[in-house]
Amino acid sequence: MEIEKFRTIAPQLLVNEPMSKHTTFRIGGAADMYVSADSAEQVAALAGAAKETGTPLTVIGNGSNMLVGDGGIRGLVIEIGAGMSDISVNGSVITAGAGALLSRVAAEAAKASLSGLEPVSGIPGTLGGGLYMNAGAYGGELKNVVRSVTYTGADGDIKTIDNAACCFGYRKSIFSDGGMYIVSAELELTPGNEEDIRAAMADYNKRRSDKQPLSYPSAGSTFKRPEGYFAGALIEGAGLKGASVGGAAVSEKHAGFIINTGGATASDVLELIGYVQRKVKDKFGVELEPEIRLIGEK
Ligand SMILES: Cc1cc2nc3c(=O)[nH]c(=O)nc-3n(C[C@H](O)[C@H](O)[C@H](O)COP(=O)(O)OP(=O)(O)OC[C@H]3O[C@@H](n4cnc5c(N)ncnc54)[C@H](O)[C@@H]3O)c2cc1C
The missing domain is CATH 3.30.465.10 (Uridine Diphospho-n-acetylenolpyruvylglucosamine Reductase; domain 3)
Structure with missing residues (x-):
């Protein structure tokens, strides 16, 4: 990794930065390199350097629609934020x-x-x-x-x-x-x-x-709305409210949300997603597709 090359472009670069600090799920292993960008030109220069050096690049905003794997993210993460x-x-x-x-x-x-x-x-x-x-x-x-x-x-x-x-x-x-x-x-x-x-x-x-479990970390609705249905209603109908794996649980307040009740890992969430998908498929014949983006390594 050519950390110094990236640091010349962005002196604020951080190394081994835990992604749990940058996602609303409060889950995720470390990014090899992490830059909170301060201009369009800096983003362009970093993206160019990533291409030139064959460094994988991930761009994020507030991390509110993603699940980052426990193995973290290889290469460079650019946050387009504050x-x-x-x-x-x-x-x-x-x-x-x-x-x-x-x-x-x-x-x-x-x-x-x-x-x-x-x-x-x-x-x-x-x-x-x-x-x-x-x-x-x-x-x-x-x-x-x-x-x-x-x-x-x-x-x-x-x-x-x-x-x-x-x-x-x-x-x-x-x-x-x-x-x-x-x-x-x-x-x-x-x-x-x-x-x-x-x-x-x-x-x-x-x-x-009133409807959403805003007091727990989450990434919003876990699944896309399937044609003709509501994901939350299907999950509730399959009796899955409160179902949990480790620290990850289907919210009791809104079954469309998987929440981090404390110390959840990405693998807990992935296991729970798979379980919910299987149960809903068995009961209603509907395939639920994740809306949250799965990023990084398991
Ligand atoms: C409690 C809660 C409620 C929510 N309610 C809703 C809702 O009602 N409706 C809804 O649509 N969503 C909802 N969400 C999901 C989420 O907030 C939205 O999808 C939001 O738009 C994601 O923005 P972000 O900046 O957090 O993106 P991130 O999660 O950081 O990134 C999402 C995707 O966008 C890409 N990306 C981010 N920024 C850029 C950029 N500048 N350039 C290129 N690519 C970029 C990332 O690579 C990633 O693939 C909710 C989430 C939570 C936690």
Whole structure:
């Protein structure tokens, strides 16, 4: 590993950094090298150096939709987070760094009386992670408000594409294919009434805290919504609420969530995912597909 080469580009580089510190599941072995990036140019230079040296590269945001293996992540992890989180408002357009948390972007929108982000305001990820996944909730999705997205890659270019070119679909986008690292985006919102916007956000957040096990570490809904069903209802219907392996358990509050009740390992979670998939398949004939991204080594 050419640690010094990467450190020249990013002096803040950390070695053997536990991923449990950077995921909302609070699970995961160490990344060989970890950089919380501070600019688009730094991301581009690191990606270029990774390509040149044959170093595996993983880009993350707030780590709220992933399960990192207990064996950790080989090569370099770049976090696009607080160092790239500036937000500015111009008329009805918000420009934000990909590292800005969706909740912060939504709060700025409310302050500027701009509507459109209410349904996604409680999703605990970054704007970049949200665009990669086309995150959505309560009938809204990021696709509905994106004007353009700026990204970079190993070739060092920084390019901007419009909404149509992002190919947004259900929990996917052109970025889901990998190799395109989102550095910022422009969102086009609709002028509204600040009080109404804040009331809608508070309502969505209350619905979340009423239904979701937010007091435990998790990565949100474990499985994608299967066509014609709800994953949580199938899991509950198979009698799996509270089922556990080691420190991982199917939430009693919402069966669609696997939670870390304390000291769960990634292998506990993977075993529980497999168990739930088998039981639901046996009982209902439905294949559950994980929504959380499995990253790194087991
Ligand atoms: C309690 C809870 C509730 C949740 N509720 C919802 C919900 O209602 N709706 C929903 O859609 N999701 C939900 N999630 C899941 C998660 O918050 C979203 O998927 C979020 O958009 C992920 O953003 P992130 O920054 O944490 O991405 P990460 O988990 O860090 O990364 C997710 C994927 O995106 C890639 N990625 C991240 N940043 C970038 C970037 N800048 N450029 C390129 N690729 C990138 C990563 O490589 C990874 O493959 C929930 C999660 C939790 C813990």
